[in-house]
Amino acid sequence: MIVAIDGPAGSGKSTVARALAAREGFVYLDTGAMYRAVTLKVLKAQVPVTETARVAKLAQEAVIEFVPGAPGEAPQVMLDGKDVTAAIRTAQIDQNVSAVASVPAVRQAMVAQQRAIAKNIDIVAEGRDMGTVVFPDAQVKVFLSADAAARAWRRTIEREGGNAAQPGAQVKDQALYESVLEDIQSRDAQDEANAASPLHPAADATLLDSTRMAPQQVVDAIANLVALAQARQAAIASDNAAASQPSAAEKDAPSQPASTQAAPGASGSDATKAKDAGATGAKAPKTKSGQAPMRPFHNTFDDYYDHGMREFPLPARCVFNVAAGLIYGFSRLYWPWDYEGGQQLIDELKERELGTVMVMNHVSMVEPVITVVMFWRQGLRIRPVFKQEFNKNDLMRWVFSRVGGIPVDRGTADLKAVRRCQRALKRGESILIYPEGTRIRDDDGKAPIHGGFALIAQMAKTDVTPSAVIGVRDVTPEGAHIPRPHRVHFKVGAPLKFGALGVKGRKAQLEAMEAKAMDKVFELRAQLRRDYPGEW
């Protein structure tokens, strides 16, 4: 996998790329260091940078190698067998590197070396033209920017021996800041005017503005893109593998221990067939999920995640129905809620076979509870996707599995979760996802969006339904442990179909869906806020 990070000087590319590579176990490639090393060679050979033929020859002859440092640390840069790590960071190199980097033959030589380094490895490569020229097929492309003032502020603190990423970091020398700002602005102009490879984002790059983000937040955001790209790759590989396998009907289904049990509530003949199958070793009947039926008791958590909710054993369904009924009644009185657009969605879902992927802003635990019982009351099932971390608590794990929750290991390519959601959607169950991943309680609280919902919908060939909620923050205000009574308002938008996005190509459609669905969520929330002023 190739992660390409581009952006202007001081936007945090090296900081973030190093940390990301350490976290993912990828190789880190600093391409700016390569241009700096060539510049050093040119200066040492006393060749004027204007003599482009001689400069190009030196670039072609340069042997540039990286010796990895400790994870997260900068690598050692070797030029023709010598350590030049410090020598390429001088003011003299800063002043000449842009001119050297703008010689087309120098770029050709560097691009060839960069592609050779990245061959067959997982790599995080940062520079100015990674996503546009060097790795146009990179699976993840990020264009990292920040205000020139913020970048100058960071660089000044760095030069003063501080760390701009530390809270409370201050610039000491205002004059130095002014001169760094001037330098940054002139480097921006040179990078953008570089005729051979002007600095601009690739059309399919994710734009990240780090002005108000800590490095760790930027790393988390890119790690989410990596996880998504890995899930996408794995999904395509497994689709291809499935296409080349005989269909389930063509092969004998492997017998599983639970498959000899009749599902509770199965008709007499079904039960007899199941018993017969167990006795004779013939194929056991499977449920709609293609799984062996669940047993009345002693099912694993995975059994709950893998089966349709209507295939849950009778005792579990009884508990769910009683609890859902009680919560429904209680919630209507305690948090009098309205679900604008909910009935249209339910009516549409009742008419069709596929469920929908519902996405919503996340403020408290109350909105998934209300949504699950609202669907239940209408005879439909919606399965909330929850973060795996909740499974550390045994009671929560039990409850979440019984209400149809599907755990997801965030930050990894959790293909298992994606597949479970895909199968649920195909059974007609819907999926409830909170792409912000965490509860957001004020307008400053922005979280990177987890785009996996679009992949799930795409794989199940269904749509994404945006929705929003307000009023919930006052149900569980900061520090409160017991939910308070308060009116809650939901609003559901029209389902968004991939075909109507006006974009071609699997990856482009995913990105368009992620952006459009989240725009819609926030638009619906803004509409609710206008309708109910003062509510959050």
Ligand SMILES: Nc1ncnc2c1ncn2[C@@H]1O[C@H](COP(=O)(O)OP(=O)(O)OP(=O)(O)O)[C@@H](O)[C@H]1O
């Ligand atoms: N998000 C951030 N918040 C605050 N400081 C940051 C952030 N990201 C990076 N920094 C700091 O800003 C400075 C510049 O970062 P870095 O060297 O990673 O930028 P860069 O984009 O690689 O620059 P260049 O292209 O010039 O090499 C460093 O001192 C780094 O610690």
Ligand SMILES: Nc1ccn([C@H]2C[C@H](O)[C@@H](COP(=O)(O)O)O2)c(=O)n1
């Ligand atoms: N892919 C790249 C990487 C870097 N450059 C230029 C831009 C700078 O002038 C110089 C040094 O880069 P830095 O170490 O500051 O990131 O190299 C480029 O043209 N293409």
